[in-house]
Every structure is written in structure tokens, then in C-alpha cells.
Amino acid sequence: xxxxxxxxxxxxxxxxxxxxxxxxxxxxxxxxxxxxxxxxxxxxxxxxxxxxxxxxxxxxxxxxxxxxxxxxxxxxxxxxxxxxxxxxxxxxxxxxxxxxxxxxxxxxxxxxxxxxxxxxxxxxxxxxxxxxxxxxxxxxxxxxxxxxxxxxxxxxxxxxxxxxxxxxxxxxxxxxxxxxxxxxxxxxxxxxxxxxxx
Amino acid sequence: xxxxxxxxxxxxxxxxxxxxxxxxxxxxxxxxxxxxxxxxxxxxxxxxxxxxxxxxxxxxxxxxxxxxxxxxxxxxxxxxxxxxxxxxxxxxxxxxxxxxxxxxxxxxxxxxxxxxxxxxxxxxxxxxxxxxxxxxxxxxxxxxxxxxxxxxxxxxxxxxxxxxxxxxxxxxxxxxxxxxxxxxxxxxxxxxxxxxxx
DNA sequence: GTCTATATTGAGATAGAC
DNA sequence: GTCTATCTCAATATAGAC
Numbered sequence: 001x002x003x004x005x006x007x008x009x010x011x012x013x014x015x016x017x018x019x020x021x022x023x024x025x026x027x028x029x030x031x032x033x034x035x036x037x038x039x040x041x042x043x044x045x046x047x048x049x050x051x052x053x054x055x056x057x058x059x060x061x062x063x064x065x066x067x068x069x070x071x072x073x074x075x076x077x078x079x080x081x082x083x084x085x086x087x088x089x090x091x092x093x094x095x096x097x098x099x100x101x102x103x104x105x106x107x108x109x110x111x112x113x114x115x116x117x118x119x120x121x122x123x124x125x126x127x128x129x130x131x132x133x134x135x136x137x138x139x140x141x142x143x144x145x146x147x148x149x150x151x152x153x154x155x156x157x158x159x160x161x162x163x164x165x166x167x168x169x170x171x172x173x174x175x176x177x178x179x180x181x182x183x184x185x186x187x188x189x190x191x192x193x194x195x196x197x198x
Numbered sequence: 199x200x201x202x203x204x205x206x207x208x209x210x211x212x213x214x215x216x217x218x219x220x221x222x223x224x225x226x227x228x229x230x231x232x233x234x235x236x237x238x239x240x241x242x243x244x245x246x247x248x249x250x251x252x253x254x255x256x257x258x259x260x261x262x263x264x265x266x267x268x269x270x271x272x273x274x275x276x277x278x279x280x281x282x283x284x285x286x287x288x289x290x291x292x293x294x295x296x297x298x299x300x301x302x303x304x305x306x307x308x309x310x311x312x313x314x315x316x317x318x319x320x321x322x323x324x325x326x327x328x329x330x331x332x333x334x335x336x337x338x339x340x341x342x343x344x345x346x347x348x349x350x351x352x353x354x355x356x357x358x359x360x361x362x363x364x365x366x367x368x369x370x371x372x373x374x375x376x377x378x379x380x381x382x383x384x385x386x387x388x389x390x391x392x393x394x395x396x
Numbered sequence: 397g398t399c400t401a402t403a404t405t406g407a408g409a410t411a412g413a414c
Numbered sequence: 415g416t417c418t419a420t421c422t423c424a425a426t427a428t429a430g431a432c
Contacts, residue, residue, distance in 0.1 A: 012397070013398090016397090032313065032314075032317070038425075038427085047398075047399085049399085050400085051397075051399075053428080054397070058426085059425090059427090108316060110312075111316055113371070114312040115313015116313065118306060118309055121372045124373065125373060128367075128368070128373055132367065157364045158360060158387075158391070161359050161363055162360070164359075165356075165359055166355045169326075172312060173319075173322040173323070173326050174322050189356075209415090210415070237407070237408090246416060246417040247418095248415095248418085256409080257407090
């Protein structure tokens with residue numbers, strides 16, 4: 001009967017979809033959402049343009065699928081550790097965060113999100129909720145053991161800000177290349193300021 | 199002879215030029231450098247499109263003139279004061295900085311600069327040199343009287359970062375509206391951390 | 397379901413009237 | 415020097431072959 005082809009009435013190739021999204025990532029993060037073209041995405045993905053439209057319907061929908069997918073894939077947290085030293089835990093956590101955010105893909109996504117924030121507030125919110133907000137609360141939860149709850153939230157915000165510090169603004173602006181050592185120094189200085197060792 | 203018309207061989211109307219730049223500012227900061235059109239600029243400025251091209255030659259040149267002009271016009275510094283209290287001076291200086299950077303025009307310029315940083319590094323550098331870098335050194339020069347020179351530069355960077363804090367990221371992302379009181383609280387907390395009052 | 401060829405719109409840039 | 419009308423090309427989206 002129809003047991004073979006029954007449920008594949010509208011089945012599109014998952015491989016092609018992934019290839020298109022990969023192409024879209026390269027094109028749109030390099031050229032920007034406005035200047036990047038569907039033609040370029042199709043060429044980059046090695047598929048016909050019509051295939052892109054079959055899968056996503058429009059350029060806007062493709063861009064949205066890309067941004068949503070990248071935001072959902074964000075995971076800048078450090079794996080859990082057995083150590084009970086909160087300073088060491090915070091150092092690992094903050095380090096994983098800045099490294100994740102320093103990735104070329106993350107920097108390009110960050111630029112694109114900021115650049116479109118005035119026109120696409122949903123993208124900005126999605127990114128904020130998936131990234132900075134998560135890190136803040138992870139850091140705050142560690143700090144709750146060390147500081148009064150009333151101070152933990154504010155201290156977490158300070159730590160996260162200082163961990164990024166100047167280095168991140170300069171990285172996003174393309175002034176200086178990524179420098180893990182510089183981030184480590186910023187993190188150590190931040191920890192010393194918020195949780196003095198003596 | 200030619201003494202009347204001699205030197206106006208290539209004189210264009212300064213009024214029109216200013217009107218075009220004002221229109222370009224509205225259009226490009228609202229729609230982005232890529233999506234904003236010269237037609238829209240001409241309409242916004244109330245001139246013909248050809249006039250735009252007579253004055254600037256190309257869309258790229260127009261965008262560059264706009265960005266350069268806005269960066270050169272940046273002045274987020276506080277006026278000098280007679281007070282000799284470095285904490286009060288720093289508070290005024292940092293407050294003027296965050297207020298200047300919170301202006302709708304500044305936020306939109308910041309977004310556009312970040313969004314194009316991967317493709318237009320010169321714009322990013324121009325902005326950085328005219329804005330953040332200037333504030334850093336102003337703050338550092340005040341701190342030189344309070345801290346060893348070796349620490350003043352780093353402390354200045356920390357102060358500037360904490361003055362912007364979470365509030366600025368959320369403002370740029372369009373998550374929260376501008377809130378001068380929140381900035382003031384961030385500045386006070388930052389000063390207390392870097393220059394404890396007791 | 398995927399590709400090639402095409403319709404249509406819009407934007408950058410220019411020619412010519414005044 | 416400024417505007418109106420136009421050229422040209424690129425990009426979104428679609429139609430039809432396989």
C-alpha cells in the first residue's frame with residue numbers, strides 16, 4: 001500500500017537543510033543579514049536557490065532560523081567540577097564564558113545581533129536570555145555561598161563585566177585579536193577585587 | 199574679469215550638504231548602512247538624488263563622511279570643575295560619559311559601528327579612538343593622583359567598564375530603556391570598589 | 397525534491413533639462 | 415547647482431523541467 005511513501009509527503013532532506021543553515025551561517029555572519037544574499041547561501045551550501053525557498057520560504061525566515069538555532073546552541077558554561085573552592089569554580093566558569101564568547105562565530109553573531117538590535121529586538125532578547133543572562137545566574141549561584149544573597153547578584157554582574165573587560169570591546173571592534181592570557185588576567189583581577197584572598 | 203566667479207568653480211551649497219548629512223544620519227542609523235538607500239536619504243533631506251551624488255560621489259563615501267563626522271563630533275567629557283575631590287571629579291566624568299553614550303544617536307551609532315566592525319575596521323577604530331579611549335585616559339589621569347601609576351591605567355579601565363555595566367549592554371540590546379539612576383548606582387558602586395571611602 | 401531559467405522589483409549611478 | 419527621468423544590475427521570489 002502506502003506504507004513506504006505514506007508519511008514522506010512533505011519530507012525534505014535533513015542533510016540539505018543542515019547544509020543550507022551552514023551556508024547561511026557563513027554568508028550572513030560574514031556579510032551581514034541585509035547584504036548577504038540567498039544566491040550566495042545557495043552557492044555556499046551547494047544547492048539550488050529553489051531548494052532554499054522550499055525549506056525556509058523566505059530570506060527573513062532563513063535568517064530567523066539561523067539566529068534561533070545559534071542562540072539555542074549557545075552553551076558557554078563550564079562542566080561541573082568536584083572542587084569546593086568557590087574561587088576556582090568561578091575562575092573556571094568565567095574562563096569558559098569568555099572563551100565561548102571569543103570564538104569567531106560568537107563574535108560575528110554578537111556583532112550581527114547588536115547591529116540589528118534596533119530592528120530585530122526579538123533576536124537581541126533571544127541572545128541575551130541564552131547567553132549573558134545564563135552566565136550571570138550561574139555566577140550568582142556560586143556567590144550565594146560566599147556573600148549575603150542581597151550582594152550576590154550585584155557582585156555576579158560585576159564579575160562578569162570585569163571578566164570581559166576592555167579585551168572584549170576591543171575584540172568585537174576588531175582592534176585587537178583574541179588573547180586568552182589577557183582574559184585570564186582580567187578574571188584574576190576581578191576575583192581579587194570582589195573576593196579578596198586575604 | 200573672473201574675479202566674481204573665479205573661485206566658485208566647484209562651490210556646492212553648504213546648506214544642502216548639511217541637510218544631506220542630517221538625512222543620512224536618520225536613514226542609516228535607523229535602517230543600517232546596507233539597507234539604507236540613497237533614495238531615502240535624498241527624500242529625507244528634501245533634495246534630488248543627483249544632488250547627493252554631486253556632493254558625495256557615492257553611497258560609500260556618504261556613509262564614510264557621516265561616520266567620520268559623527269566620530270569627530272564625539273565629546274562625552276565633563277566640563278572641568280574646581281573641586282579637588284578626585285572621587286567627585288570621577289563621578290562627574292563617568293556620569294557625563296555614560297549619559298553621552300546613552301543618547302539615542304550614540305546608541306544607534308554604536309550599534310551600526312559594531313554591526314559593521316567585521317567589514318569596516320576603520321570605522322570601529324575611529325569610534326574607539328574618539329570615544330572609549332579618550333575617556334579611559336581622562337579617568338586614568340585623575341587616578342594618577344590617587345594610585346601608583348602602574349595601577350592607575352588598569353583601575354581606569356575597571357572604572358569605565360563598571361560605569362557602563364549591565365545597564366549599557368541591555369540598553370544597546372534594546373532590553374531595557376535608558377535609566378540614568380541605574381547608571382549612577384553603578385558608578386557609585388564602582389567608585390566604592392576601586393577607591394574605598396574608608 | 398531538486399535544479400535551471402526567468403519574472404519583477406528596487407537600488408546605485410548617470411544623462412540631460414532648467 | 416539642482417531636479418526629473420532613465421539606465422543597469424543585482425537580489426528576492428517563482429515557474430517549469432527532470
